[in-house]
Amino acid sequence: MDLDARKLGILKAIIDEYILSASPVGSRAISKQDGFNLSSATIRNEMADLEELGYLEQPHTSAGRIPSDKAYRLYVDQMMQKAALTDDEIKLIRAHLTAKLDEVEMVMKQTAQALSAVTHYTAMIMPPMLAANRLRHIQLVPLREGRALMVVITSAGFAREAVIRVPDEIGTGELERISRILTERLHDCRMDQLGERIMQDLGGELFERRAFLNSMVEAIEHKMEPDAPNVQLSGATNMLHFPEYSDVNKAKMFLTAVEGRNTLYELLKRASRLEFSITIGGENENDMLKDCSVVTATYQIGEEPMGSFGIIGPTRMHYGKVISVLEFMSRCLTEMLTSDDEE
Amino acid sequence: MDLDARKLGILKAIIDEYILSASPVGSRAISKQDGFNLSSATIRNEMADLEELGYLEQPHTSAGRIPSDKAYRLYVDQMMQKAALTDDEIKLIRAHLTAKLDEVEMVMKQTAQALSAVTHYTAMIMPPMLAANRLRHIQLVPLREGRALMVVITSAGFAREAVIRVPDEIGTGELERISRILTERLHDCRMDQLGERIMQDLGGELFERRAFLNSMVEAIEHKMEPDAPNVQLSGATNMLHFPEYSDVNKAKMFLTAVEGRNTLYELLKRASRLEFSITIGGENENDMLKDCSVVTATYQIGEEPMGSFGIIGPTRMHYGKVISVLEFMSRCLTEMLTSDDEE
DNA sequence: GTTAGCACTCAACGAAATAGAGTGCTAACA
DNA sequence: TGTTAGCACTCTATTTCGTTGAGTGCTAAC
DSSP: OOOOHHHHHHHHHHHHHHHHHOSOBOHHHHHHSTTOOOOHHHHHHHHHHHHHTTSEEOSSTTSOBEEOHHHHHHIIIIIOOOOOOOHHHHHHHHHHHHSOOOSHHHHHHHHHHHHHHHHSSEEEEOOOOGGGSBEEEEEEEEOSSSEEEEEEEETTSOEEEEEEEOOTTOOHHHHHHHHHHHHHHHTTOBGGGHHHHHHHHTTTTTGGGHHHHHHHHHHHHHHHSOOGGGOEEEOGGGGGGSGGGOSHHHHHHHHHHHHSTHHHHHHHHHHTTSSEEEEEGGGSSSGGGTTEEEEEEEEEETTEEEEEEEEEEESSOOHHHHHHHHHHHHHHHHHHHHSTTOO | OOOOHHHHHHHHHHHHHHHHHOSOBOHHHHHTSTTOOOOHHHHHHHHHHHHHTTSEEOSSTTSOBEEOHHHHHHIIIIIOOOOOOOHHHHHHHHHHHHSOOOSHHHHHHHHHHHHHHHHSSEEEEOOOOGGGSBEEEEEEEEOSSSEEEEEEEETTSOEEEEEEEOOTTOOHHHHHHHHHHHHHHHTTOBGGGHHHHHHHHTTTTTGGGHHHHHHHHHHHHHHHSOOGGGOEEEOGGGGGGSGGGOSHHHHHHHHHHHHSTHHHHHHHHHHTTSSEEEEEGGGSSSGGGTTEEEEEEEEEETTEEEEEEEEEEESSOOHHHHHHHHHHHHHHHHHHHHSTTOO
């Protein structure tokens, strides 16, 4: 028994239908569709075959069939057409993004909102990883009693702050001097090499400040990698509109899983290695997401991949549309973050 | 007919019971309690009176009674005892807050999490309003092509960044000079008076930079007030545990209302005027929150009120505990943000 | 003023009946 | 050999209806 063209066609029709209706698809519904001039009985035979092959499942004897994860995988890999964005959708996205966004955090928030608004699924995005950025400026500003605020600014215009301890013997003037020397010497140094460079280059001139520089490096390194709490989430409640989540307990499970950002953080971190990824139902490592599909993409600054973002929805997701939206958004983001109009 | 001591006692017993059980309280349940040596029939008579007075409601004829908003108001104003925090609760809060929190945003996040974890309700917090802070440092860092990153640092150690346009004729050296002059002259100026001061004081020395300074002031003012998207939220899904929200639609309504932060922002902004506030059910202006109670408090830096935070829960909320938790948290936050150990 | 007693109400629960969608199989057909 | 009509069968979802039990309101007696 083989997956011939007709079986494929029927499977595609079933998946398309199920994505819309969310309820098991019967043989009659398919046989009535244009294109197949087959009776429901014939479709039934084919459906039985497809079930045996693992592409369809039957919730119970007298129900229609629903696609399995395996079917979605086939669908995504071979059968699906991308759905171009409508003008309205593009407008909606632009409306979220064109407002003057001068903070990255705002860009992240707006992106997540745009994604969830346009797809009606749940959107998530991880802020940029700054490892590949280059240093532009370091400034130490004294606060009260042995503390200073260190501000580090990168080539792409990101700023990171941290409060650090300052040994008593370092005064305001000295902080200023250290700032100036570091800014001068480390200009254009990759952020993830800052540690080595500070330690190597500056042995001479700032030798007696070794310990202090060490604590600065530590603070910088800590701030460059985004953390779980920095993951932006939007539209988690969208899931409640889907019949899959009409059961309060399922909804609770899902919402609890995404509310603590750790799950999403892991997801996005792994996803940042691939330009694009689709994970369907059981393919997810996280048990909480066994009924969900996750589609992710990445954005860049210049040529350098900076972070990832994505959509979580029911396995019965409108993949074609989601993929198009993410591709579009990836271009938008890369453009926004790369252009000079952005922080 | 009057609210005598016995009626008050019975009302309190009913409210206490209902807060625990969430289901209508019958006369027998009260008459069996120690303290009242009254038969259920007597209680029934009193309950009928209390209903007539507007303190109790009956979902249907043969059900027990539930407290009205008016009853909760009376309860909160006159009858309730504060519930001291248990050691475990204090530990839980400290566990969230003692981790080295060097960014305000992290403090906000952790506070919200601690509040929702310890109360099992939904917590929200608004980041500090910096109007009353004083300027500590201004730094302009050139980015590419006519842009600079402006970093403003305040006395309490907060930093705000904004990308601003720089006229072509202003070079790197000039940016440095402007930074230095502004930092010197405006040192310790209240953030909300920065605009006037810049414009008045510096007419002479930086006269030809008037337009540029103007755009700086504008950017600063924009960044000092927290925005709706900055409101931190935690534990929204906690509400799903309560029988009040076992209906998916109610849950959806609530979650949608809090997901868009605007509602909460309005709530907290209004709340920041009062040191403490309790709003019960229908007292809420927002229709979405007619079934909820909102309890808010404020935190300070030094003597200056900085922002507000609060709890949203069902009207059947454990007010005594929530109030204690918020009072405790208010002290914690004020201490954290005031002490030198904080950004 | 308090209480026992009783008839009454109403939501909640569960069993039984019904409807309807859909299947699998068989036999006939092209 | 693939396709189709027909039919018995299965199983869920929905409705109906009786039952249960918590709780009330009222009355009459204490």
